Amino acid sequence: MTGAPAPPLIELREVSKRFVRRLDVAAKVAQALGAQAPAQAAQAVDGVSLAIAPGEVVGLVGESGCGKSTLGRLAAGLLAPDAGRRYWRGAAVDALASAEQRRVRLAIQMIFQDSYASLNPRLRVQDIVGEAPVVHGLIEPGGQRDYVARTLERVGLDPSLMRRFPHQFSGGQRARIGIARALAVRPEFLVCDEAVAALDVSIQAQVLNLFIRLRAELGLTYLFISHDLGVVQHLSDRVLIMYLGRIVEAAPTAALYASPNHPYTQGLLAEVPRLEIRRTHFAAIRGELPSPFAPPPGCHFHPRCPHAMPRCEIERPLLREIAPGRFSACHLNDPPPDATPAARPGAGLA
Amino acid sequence: MTQPTLKVEHLRTHFFARQGVVKAVDGVSFEVRSGQTLGIVGESGAGKSITGFSIMGLVDPPGRIIDGRILLHGRDLRTRSPAEWQAIRGNRIAMIFQDPMMTLNPVLRIDTQMIEAVRAHDRVSVRSARDRARAALARVGLPSPDERLRAYPHQFSGGMRQRVAIAIALLHQPDLIIADEPTTALDVTIQGQILAEMQQLCRESGTALIWITHDLAVIAGLANEVCVMYAGRIVERGTVDQVFDAPLHPYTRGLLDSVPSRNQRGAPLRQIPGMAPSIARLPVGCAFRERCARATETCFTEPPLYELEGRHVRCFHPIHAEDEAAAAT
Amino acid sequence: MARFSAASPAGRVAADFAQSRLAVFGLALLAALLLAALFAPVLSPQNPYDLAQLDILDSRLPPGAHATDGKLTYWLGTDDQGRDMLSAILYGLRISLSVGVSATLCALALGLTLGLVAAFCGGWIESLIMRIADIQLSFPAILIALILLAVLGQGIEKIIIALVAVQWAYYARTVRSTALVERSKEYIEAATCLALPAARIVFRHLAPNCLPPLIVVATVQVAAAITLEATLSFLGLGLPITEPSLGLLISNGFTYLLSGKYWISFFPGVALLLMIVSINLVGDQLRDVLNPRLQR
Numbered sequence: 001m002t003g004a005p006a007p008p009l010i011e012l013r014e015v016s017k018r019f020v021r022r023l024d025v026a027a028k029v030a031q032a033l034g035a036q037a038p039a040q041a042a043q044a045v046d047g048v049s050l051a052i053a054p055g056e057v058v059g060l061v062g063e064s065g066c067g068k069s070t071l072g073r074l075a076a077g078l079l080a081p082d083a084g085r086r087y088w089r090g091a092a093v094d095a096l097a098s099a100e101q102r103r104v105r106l107a108i109q110m111i112f113q114d115s116y117a118s119l120n121p122r123l124r125v126q127d128i129v130g131e132a133p134v135v136h137g138l139i140e141p142g143g144q145r146d147y148v149a150r151t152l153e154r155v156g157l158d159p160s161l162m163r164r165f166p167h168q169f170s171g172g173q174r175a176r177i178g179i180a181r182a183l184a185v186r187p188e189f190l191v192c193d194e195a196v197a198a199l200d201v202s203i204q205a206q207v208l209n210l211f212i213r214l215r216a217e218l219g220l221t222y223l224f225i226s227h228d229l230g231v232v233q234h235l236s237d238r239v240l241i242m243y244l245g246r247i248v249e250a251a252p253t254a255a256l257y258a259s260p261n262h263p264y265t266q267g268l269l270a271e272v273p274r275l276e277i278r279r280t281h282f283a284a285i286r287g288e289l290p291s292p293f294a295p296p297p298g299c300h301f302h303p304r305c306p307h308a309m310p311r312c313e314i315e316r317p318l319l320r321e322i323a324p325g326r327f328s329a330c331h332l333n334d335p336p337p338d339a340t341p342a343a344r345p346g347a348g349l350a
Numbered sequence: 351m352t353q354p355t356l357k358v359e360h361l362r363t364h365f366f367a368r369q370g371v372v373k374a375v376d377g378v379s380f381e382v383r384s385g386q387t388l389g390i391v392g393e394s395g396a397g398k399s400i401t402g403f404s405i406m407g408l409v410d411p412p413g414r415i416i417d418g419r420i421l422l423h424g425r426d427l428r429t430r431s432p433a434e435w436q437a438i439r440g441n442r443i444a445m446i447f448q449d450p451m452m453t454l455n456p457v458l459r460i461d462t463q464m465i466e467a468v469r470a471h472d473r474v475s476v477r478s479a480r481d482r483a484r485a486a487l488a489r490v491g492l493p494s495p496d497e498r499l500r501a502y503p504h505q506f507s508g509g510m511r512q513r514v515a516i517a518i519a520l521l522h523q524p525d526l527i528i529a530d531e532p533t534t535a536l537d538v539t540i541q542g543q544i545l546a547e548m549q550q551l552c553r554e555s556g557t558a559l560i561w562i563t564h565d566l567a568v569i570a571g572l573a574n575e576v577c578v579m580y581a582g583r584i585v586e587r588g589t590v591d592q593v594f595d596a597p598l599h600p601y602t603r604g605l606l607d608s609v610p611s612r613n614q615r616g617a618p619l620r621q622i623p624g625m626a627p628s629i630a631r632l633p634v635g636c637a638f639r640e641r642c643a644r645a646t647e648t649c650f651t652e653p654p655l656y657e658l659e660g661r662h663v664r665c666f667h668p669i670h671a672e673d674e675a676a677a678a679t
Numbered sequence: 680m681a682r683f684s685a686a687s688p689a690g691r692v693a694a695d696f697a698q699s700r701l702a703v704f705g706l707a708l709l710a711a712l713l714l715a716a717l718f719a720p721v722l723s724p725q726n727p728y729d730l731a732q733l734d735i736l737d738s739r740l741p742p743g744a745h746a747t748d749g750k751l752t753y754w755l756g757t758d759d760q761g762r763d764m765l766s767a768i769l770y771g772l773r774i775s776l777s778v779g780v781s782a783t784l785c786a787l788a789l790g791l792t793l794g795l796v797a798a799f800c801g802g803w804i805e806s807l808i809m810r811i812a813d814i815q816l817s818f819p820a821i822l823i824a825l826i827l828l829a830v831l832g833q834g835i836e837k838i839i840i841a842l843v844a845v846q847w848a849y850y851a852r853t854v855r856s857t858a859l860v861e862r863s864k865e866y867i868e869a870a871t872c873l874a875l876p877a878a879r880i881v882f883r884h885l886a887p888n889c890l891p892p893l894i895v896v897a898t899v900q901v902a903a904a905i906t907l908e909a910t911l912s913f914l915g916l917g918l919p920i921t922e923p924s925l926g927l928l929i930s931n932g933f934t935y936l937l938s939g940k941y942w943i944s945f946f947p948g949v950a951l952l953l954m955i956v957s958i959n960l961v962g963d964q965l966r967d968v969l970n971p972r973l974q975r
Contacts, residue, residue, distance in 0.1 A: 234615055
C-alpha cells in the first residue's frame, strides 16, 4: 500500500466475495406463490484491498465469520472474486496466458488448518509430497524419491518415513508434511490459514520456528491468517484486522499492539488473556458476533462499540491512512466538524 | 480448616486395550475448595480430560478407575452405587464439555431439555421448572430468554450454545463444576464473555471450579491454583503465581518459554525438543527424560511428587532460583 | 497412540475385520462356497447339464441312494429329471455367484461413474441423474426386473442387464453423497492449489476415498442380486431350464415339498441360505470396520 519501488508480490484490489444460501425447491415454490423468502446472501469479503511486498509477513486477524479464510483463498486463487482483481508482480492474473496462470498458481501455495483433513489419507507421504512436482515436470519421475527426501529434511522430518500414511503421524508431523507438500513446487508466497491453530503449545513453537527458518532460507513471503493475536504478533511485520468482511485496521505490528486505533482492535487486545495478568476481572466486548447474513448497517461494529455515534449507524467508515503506514476505518478518526483539533480518540485506551 | 469440596487422591485410570495397558491417568492427587478455581493444564494426551471424566464417573470400558479415592465433601465417590451417582451427577457435580453438542440434544427444544434437567433432580411442576430455566439463561447473559427457550440448538451460534450448556450445569447450584476446554473452540471475544460470566457465577455461589485447558494464559487470569500434567501424571502443582512466575519443573518452564509473548519478536521461539511420548509406550523412569536438558542417570527412576518451596513437583532436578540467576538466558 | 502394525489402509481394514470371530467364520464359509463353485466341474460327481448323463429312472431318489446302474451315489438325492442334487447345487452356486458378482461389479462401475459426475458437475446434470435414481428406487426391484426381462427375453446377459438396471441407483446415491463430503475436504483443495488436472483429482484423489461405503453397499448388494436372480428363476423368468440356477432348483422341487421329497427344494435352499448369510456376515463387519466415525 505504500509507494514501493518494485511492484508488490501479490495485490488484491477491491475484491469482494458473496456466498448465497440458495433456496431449495420448496422455498422457490413459496416465493413464486408470493411468500417473502429471499435468498440469503453473506458478503464474506467486502471491497478489500491489500498488497504484500516480497519477503514480507502479513498477519490477518479476525474472528469467525470475518471472512479471513475467504480472503486467504481469494489470494491463493482457490476462489474467484465476484468483484475486484488479483495482481501478481503487477500483472493482472486473470489476463495472463494459461501457462503463465499455472505458474502463478504454483507460486502461491496454501497451508491448511486441519492437518488430518488436508492430507489424502490413502496416499503415502512420498506421493503426497512428490505428486505435483512430477506432474508439472519440475523433476523426473525417477528422481522423485530423492527430491521428496530432501524436502522432508528441510521441514525437519525423517526421510525414511516417506512410505508411511498420514494417520501414522502426529499432528505436528502432519503439519510439516503439509508444509513439505507446498514447498515441493517451489512457491514464492504461502498463505497459512490457521496453520498452527490445532497444535499444542510446544509443537506450535516448533512449527512457527520452521516458518521463520524457511522464510530466511528460501526468501518466502507469507500471509499468516490466525485468530491468535500472540502468534501473529510474533511472526508478522504488518497486521490487518478484519471484521465481518472488511478490514478495519492495518498497521505495522509494533505500532498496532502498542497503540491500537480502532475500537474493535482495542477490545480484542484487551480481551486476550495474558500470562502476566493474574486473577483478572474479565471484561468483555458486549454483544454477539453478528451473522454474516445480516450485518449491521453502516459500520458493522457499531452495535458493540463503546464509542458509537449516530453517524456510525448510517455511514460506512472508509479505511484511511491516519499515520504513515497506519490505516483505520473509524469515524472517530475524522476531525470533528468544528475547527478545534481534538486529541485523536483511542490514543490513550491501549 | 474446612473440608475441601473435592479431594482426589492417587487417582489411576487405565485403559485395557488390545495392544496393552494405557495408563491415561497415573496417580493424580489434588484438592479444590469452595469458591476456588483449579486449573489443570497440559497438552493433548496428558490425561487431563480423562481426569475430569473419572471424577464424573464417565469412564467407559475398556477404561477403568483402578485405584484412588475421589472425595466429595469427604465421601468417596467410588464407593457410591449407580443410584447414588444418578443423584450426584448434574446435581452436586456438573460438567461442561468442549463441544456443547455433547450436552445438548439436537432434536429437542431448549426448554424441553432444560425442564427435563431440572425435574431429573427436583420434583417440581413443569411451569416452575420453566421459570428456573428462564432464570438460568438470563444469568448466563443470554438476551430474550423466552425466545431462546423455544429454539433448537442448531439455531444458536457456538458461543450461545456453550452458554446454554453452562446454564444447564448451573441449574442445581452444584458444589463443583468441571469445565473441559469449554472455550477452546470459541472466538476471543466470546471466550472473554464466558470467562467473565463463569468468574462471576462462581464468586457469587461459592461453586468450586476445575478448568481443564491447554491455554496457559486463560488459567493465569482465571485460576487460583494450577496442576501441570504430563503423560498422565502431575508434574507440578501450586498456586498460579508460584508456578507461572517461578516454575520448578523443566516441562513447565519449557511450556511457558514457548509462548510467543515471552519471546523476542521475530526471533525463533524457545522450544521443547522432540514430541510428547505416547502414553501407550512411556519411557523408563521420568516421562520427560528424553526431552529434558537437565536429565541425568537418576532420571531413569520414576521421580515421586514431593513438596518443595511451598508447592509440589515431580522432578529430581527442579529449577531453583539459583539456577535462574546463574544461567542468564 | 500406537495402534496397528499394518501400515496400509487395506492392512488396517484386514486387522480390524479379524476382530469379530463371527465375521471371520462368515468369510471362511464364503471362501469355501466360492471354491466349491469355482471347482464345480472337478468336485461334482456328474455334469447336470449334460442331458446324456441323466437317467430318468433315477429321478426323485432320496439322499444317499445309489444309481440304478450302480456307478454313482446320489449324496443329496435327485430331482424329478434324475439330476444329482449335489452336482446341480454346485453348478447352481456357480451360476448364482457369477451372475450376482458380475451384475454387482457392472452396477458399481456404472453407479460410481454417474455418482462422481453428479457430485463434481453439480447443477442440472446432478439433478437429472439423482432424480432418475430416485424414481427408479421408488419402484420395487422385482417389478423393474420383470418388465425388463419381458422386453429383453431370457438369457444370462439379459438377467445381468436387468440386475444392473435395478441396482446402479444405490451406488450412484452413495457415491454422490460421499463425494460431496470428500470434495469439500481440504486435501481436494490442496490438490487444486497444486494445479493438478481435474481428471487426476477426481480419479486419483476423490474416487479412492469414496470407495469404503461403496464396498459395504456392494457386499450387501451381491446378496440382493443373488436373491433377485433366484426369485426370477423361481418365477420361471430367469435362466433356462437346462442351466438351472439355485432358484430354479428350488422352484422345481416346490411341488414335491409336501409329498415327502423335501430334498429337491431343501438342499438348494440351504445352499442359497448359507451363501446369503456368509455374504451378510462379511458385509456387516466390513460396514462397522469401514465406518469413518469409528476410526481414528
